[in-house]
Amino acid sequence: MQNSVGVSVYDLHKGCPSVLKSMYHERFKRDPNLPLFKAALSTSSAPTYFDPYSSEDYEDLDGTSIEFKYKVDGGVWANNPSLIALVEAQKAFNKELQEINLLSIGTGQSVFLENKRTKGFGIFYWILNNKKRIIELFMQGQSQQAENLISLLKNGIDKQEPDNFGYLRLNTIFENEVDSIQMDETNQIKLKDLEVRAMNAYKRNKGEILRMLNIC
Template sequence: MKSSENKTFKILSIDGGGIKGLYSSTILEHLEEKYDCSLSDHFDMICGTSTGGLIALALSLGISAKKVSEFYMQKGKRIFPYRPFFNSIKQVVWGGKFSDKNLKESLIEVFGEKKIGDSKNLLCIPTYSYTDARPWVFKFDHKEGNLDRDNKAKYVDVALATSAAPTYFPLCEIDYYDRKQFIDCGVWANNPTLVGLIEALRYFVGKDKEYHDIKLLSISSLSLSGGKPIGLNRKRSFVRWKSDLFDVFNTGQSSLLIIIME
């Protein structure tokens, strides 16, 4: 991939968070404007989960953060349409809240037939293999790990896999991986920082390796609220938890990573 004169390995990590990806892309857009650079040219590795995975994939092709923001502005309502309360109940009982049809069509407009091997950066796109019952990380193939698994995987399929949030979108089935089924990695790594850090330390950074130092920028998408008011009903069904349950998982993961990184 890129050579580094100062031997510093640079990682960009982008959290999941649905339509909140617009906030992440806007922050990245300001960085591109301030430093007059393509983020793809600045970072050695880009990591992303769920909506952060969509952004990471786009940036790795040299697509500007501004274009990504425009994508969310133009396609957000189509991909994440408003549904009334009773449809939310149906979501829990019968299946995903949203079809992935609109998302897939929108992704094809952006990525076309591009494959992971077309990336300009090292990639770590976490997901979860429902078929194998284990975490799975889509990666740009690199000789350091003798990795040759993912280069021919389509961007569209990888994007659908990392954004297939349980009860929101259907499972993503990918023919290239013998029809394995994948779901959103928010179930184990909504903040992919540690995934990228481990990959960097394992293959690229350290004694007798090309890079001697790491710099990491993590773009988080924590809940806008600072918690919940006291006095709530302590006995809550799954339906009453609704999306709060996923917020607890995601916020807990990100908060733990902040403690680890400190």
């Protein structure tokens, strides 16, 4: 059985977001011949951490040559890709909203707060002094808005509607900057803490996860 895979990237060569897709719909003929490791390298190329990923051209299923240049992390436009998955399930698999169970797994989220500072929000604050606050703010804002829209679709305004579909978000929140995990984190204590947080999140939600996956 073929797995259905969608990988979000941003194409700097064309200046647009993109989702690399396996052939889970008869019209998806562009990407099935693209090796999965190249898709992974593309979506892992986070700006300021790695250079954009480029590779040699490949052929789509019709034999047309496809350029594959300057791909970066899809997190720049879909840090929480839950909405993409929801739309794909409806349009590519012809599923009604009520038929969908969506399991979303996060990688940890820092709480970005700045409610005491009144000035000094220049370039030094946002991107210098060994900080990447502007990136953290963009990423967090995207993820939070995806959560808001999922909630609106799931339970309506002010959560007044019964569940319209199954949805579970697994994530851990870092309440302060000291505890937060960077994308290039090497501190073994922090990495172990992240592992413990992930296991605790799984244990708390194990029953619901198994139910959504129709394992129990």
